[in-house]
Amino acid sequence: MTAPPLDLDGVLTFVRVADLGSFTRAAEALATSQAAISLRLKRLEDRLGTRLLDRTPRHVAVTRQGAQFLPAARRLLEAHDSALAEVAGTVPARLSLGISDHVAGPDLPALLRRLGLDGAGLVTEVRIVASRDLATAFDVPGEGGYDAVILRTEAASGHDGTVLAEERLGWFAAPDFPAPHAGEPLRLAGLAGPCNVRGAATRVLDTAGLPWTEVFVGGGVLAVGAAVTAGLAVAALAPSTAPPGAMEVGARLGLPELPRTWIVLRARRLDGRAAQALRALAAAYRNPGGR
Incomplete structure (x- = not known):
């Protein structure tokens, strides 16, 4: 039988x-x-x-x-x-997805493959963009716009989206990164252009009266992570986007606490294969702080 x-x-x-x-x-x-x-x-x-x-x-x-x-x-x-x-x-469905550079993280390629977003019946367009630009672009519908965006924000509400996760930013550096001498500015690495995370980092340093100098400007979080791994500077990053081997050094270097942030999904009404893929990706980003 x-x-x-x-x-x-x-x-x-x-x-x-x-x-x-x-x-x-x-x-x-x-x-x-x-x-x-x-x-x-x-x-x-x-x-x-x-x-x-x-x-x-x-x-x-x-x-x-x-x-x-x-x-x-x-x-x-x-x-x-x-x-x-x-x-x-039929023509495959399309999903135009924008993900904040401070959300994507080094595991994004494996995540997309694992969740089957490359499967038959769906063409996925993923763009890694700064959160500030994503929020503006999503509000402009029409050709070339986003079906959904996943961004990082310092506000848990008021963004007309779904909170997926909550994370506090940290100060990350190579394990052997030296503490600055008295009066010496903290060497920082950050993203180019307007960046909410960079702004939060410099704001808390200025409030605490700690001198700093930007020694590395990267075009993406992966580039910033490379500078951290190489021991060139300290960077404000979410733990989920920190490079392998980097350590949270805020306590050791006497740095002020960085703010909490929230990963937020904003999406238009989708159906079929695109909706299935987006639900799977959103579920992967969720943690107990999400709702």
Whole structure:
């Protein structure tokens, strides 16, 4: 007797939970309930005869068997999407997405790949832009505008968007970055042009009466992170965008506390593949501070 085929909803649910590490985030990404997520996973595990996930109230981890199944599950979903696109013969949907440079972070390429935003049926245009410019551009509809923007702001309300996460900025430097001598200005790295994070950093330093000098201006957070890693300067960054190996040095250098910030999603009404992709990406950015 031929074994029954796998349920694609169950396979998709498993992939989303594995990628997002959370039943709550997976439910948000798939626009369903946690109860439905649990039921789909149980049916898939019963069908495969093995446990794919270990879950506790605070932790979700892929089992050894789940890790073995995950690549095949991704290929199955990709083949399914490709088959539907071939039969339909329709023009792929488009998603024009703007992400703040101080939100994207070094993990953005892996995040986009993991969440299947490169799958069949969707063309995704992603532009990395300063938060201030994104907020202005989103308010101008029409050709060439954004379908959605994810930006960082110092205000938790008043932005007509959905808060995804809350993060306090920190002072990041290489582990061996030396403390300035008495009266010596703090060496800073920051983004070029108007930048809310740079403005917050210089504002708190000026308020505290601490001298500073800008020694490196980068065209993006990755460039600023490179200057930090090279030991050239200190930079105000969100922990999620700090380069690997950098350390929070505010306490060691006696620097003032930086403000809290919020990651905010603003989106137009979307449907179909574009809406699915945006829900998945938004869920990945969520943390307990989001709402």
